[in-house]
Amino acid sequence: MNGVHDMGGLQGFGPVQPEANEPLFHFEWERRALAITLAMGATGQWNIDLGRSARESLPPAVYLASSYYEIWIRALEVLMLQRGLVSPRELRSGQLLVPPAPVAYVLQAGNVAAALASGSPADRRASAPARFAPGDRVRAKNMHPVGHTRLPRYVRGHLGTVQAVRGCHLFADRHASQPLPPFDTTADWLYTVVFDGRELWGPQADAAVQVSVDAWEPYLEAAT
Amino acid sequence: MRPKAGNAGLYAALSCPTAHSREFASMSTPHAHAGDPPRDHPSHLGDMDIRVRALETLLTQKGYIDPAALDRIIETYETQVGPHNGARVVARAWSDPAYHDWLLKDATAAIASLGFSGRQGEHMVALENTPELHNMVVCTLCSCYPWPVLGLPPVWYKSAPYRAKAVLDPRGVLRDFGVTLPEATRLRVWDSTAEVRYLVLPMRPAGTSGLSEDQLATLVTRDSMIGTGLARQPEVTP
Numbered sequence: 001m002n003g004v005h006d007m008g009g010l011q012g013f014g015p016v017q018p019e020a021n022e023p024l025f026h027f028e029w030e031r032r033a034l035a036i037t038l039a040m041g042a043t044g045q046w047n048i049d050l051g052r053s054a055r056e057s058l059p060p061a062v063y064l065a066s067s068y069y070e071i072w073i074r075a076l077e078v079l080m081l082q083r084g085l086v087s088p089r090e091l092r093s094g095q096l097l098v099p100p101a102p103v104a105y106v107l108q109a110g111n112v113a114a115a116l117a118s119g120s121p122a123d124r125r126a127s128a129p130a131r132f133a134p135g136d137r138v139r140a141k142n143m144h145p146v147g148h149t150r151l152p153r154y155v156r157g158h159l160g161t162v163q164a165v166r167g168c169h170l171f172a173d174r175h176a177s178q179p180l181p182p183f184d185t186t187a188d189w190l191y192t193v194v195f196d197g198r199e200l201w202g203p204q205a206d207a208a209v210q211v212s213v214d215a216w217e218p219y220l221e222a223a224t
Numbered sequence: 225m226r227p228k229a230g231n232a233g234l235y236a237a238l239s240c241p242t243a244h245s246r247e248f249a250s251m252s253t254p255h256a257h258a259g260d261p262p263r264d265h266p267s268h269l270g271d272m273d274i275r276v277r278a279l280e281t282l283l284t285q286k287g288y289i290d291p292a293a294l295d296r297i298i299e300t301y302e303t304q305v306g307p308h309n310g311a312r313v314v315a316r317a318w319s320d321p322a323y324h325d326w327l328l329k330d331a332t333a334a335i336a337s338l339g340f341s342g343r344q345g346e347h348m349v350a351l352e353n354t355p356e357l358h359n360m361v362v363c364t365l366c367s368c369y370p371w372p373v374l375g376l377p378p379v380w381y382k383s384a385p386y387r388a389k390a391v392l393d394p395r396g397v398l399r400d401f402g403v404t405l406p407e408a409t410r411l412r413v414w415d416s417t418a419e420v421r422y423l424v425l426p427m428r429p430a431g432t433s434g435l436s437e438d439q440l441a442t443l444v445t446r447d448s449m450i451g452t453g454l455a456r457q458p459e460v461t462p
Contacts, residue, residue, distance in 0.1 A: 100288065200391075
């Protein structure tokens with residue numbers, strides 16, 4: 001989706017403003033927001049790509065005007081509402097009004113360390129050989145899917161070079177295409193594709209800059 | 225059914241829109257609703273506090289979450305996982321040529337050998353800075369970041385200015401951080417658009433040949449491992 005989350009190359013946001021001695025959280029609710037989001041993710045009712053998709057699909061003005069963990073909470077509420085885990089009245093009131101829906105898994109305290117330490121690797125066994133190899137010239141497709149995608153707009157249509165083959169990974173676009181389990185866990189080859197700054201931004205751009213993205217094979221076509 | 229179908233409708237079903245960000249908090253006017261307890265911060269921050277508390281209570285009552293698990297998650301990122309982990313990796317790479325080569329060849333395994341692995345670091349790649357090439361990492365689409373070695377990302381990393389500017393004007397970003405590189409140094413920006421996570425291996429500062437690995441680790445800043453900063457120079461003792 002061509003959303004406001006796809007920020008690469010936008011102008012007008014002003015300088016980056018690092019905060020000296022920044023605390024890990026600025027408010028107590030941010031601590032809980034992080035943990036609730038991770039714990040609800042563990043229930044298995046959605047996956048990381050559906051989570052990203054929910055954040056990107058917030059109304060654009062809300063996305064831009066919300067702080068980071070506000071975006072997380074708003075998207076979490078949408079994900080839970082979509083799956084009937086909570087009702088709008090429950091969210092408004094904070095009161096349990098409807099019996100709980102069954103969930104696949106509840107993360108207990110004793111399992112947190114192991115869950116965080118193992119993570120969720122995205123690599124999968126390949127079912128076909130990689131189409132591209134390092135050094136190959138490729139073009140990022142000019143595509144504008146309405147669903148979730150991880151190909152930023154600023155590289156679409158541009159010529160780049162495959163720098164590395166990263167293995168076969170769950171393809172985010174398909175992984176986010178089914179709202180409920182079983183998700184589409186088919187994988188595609190993932191490449192690091194590097195673009196010259198001038199290819200992306202024009203002849204006035206800094207010739208000493210290159211930018212890469214990690215792009216799945218369906219995002220790429222051989223350059224002719 | 226598309227996963228996003230109806231999001232706008234669902235969203236509209238929710239009350240208490242708080243269309244201000246923390247960053248804008250200082251510009252908004254505090255106001256109180258009848259019956260609200262006194263607050264010393266703008267109302268929308270109080271709204272988020274109430275909203276998240278209510279959510280935690282509701283989800284606990286539903287049996288979806290274990291509040292003690294939330295405590296453990298928070299504790300993990302507040303006390304165990306942070307940029308000090310990445311600093312250990314960098315200091316080891318500066319000290320041990322075999323480890324350096326392993327890190328550049330198979331960062332996931334080399335980093336895991338020091339005990340750092342897992343969520344948001346399942347597929348690690350290390351990027352070595354040299355006098356000729358400076359690497360910088362961004363996630364223009366969201367906030368992808370190598371948690372096991374750097375912890376949770378700072379606000380600026382997740383902010384619109386950084387995500388917008390890093391790929392278009394990385395030299396300008398470095399200026400925002402007070403960093404100037406030689407004109408001849410090439411700049412390479414890595415946009416983390418999939419599940420690969422990048423750790424920058426900054427250049428070892430000059431005059432550090434006698435330092436231990438522990439001493440070297442104190443010179444490695446978080447920003448130097450993202451590529452928006454350089455490693456610290458050691459303090460010169462007269």
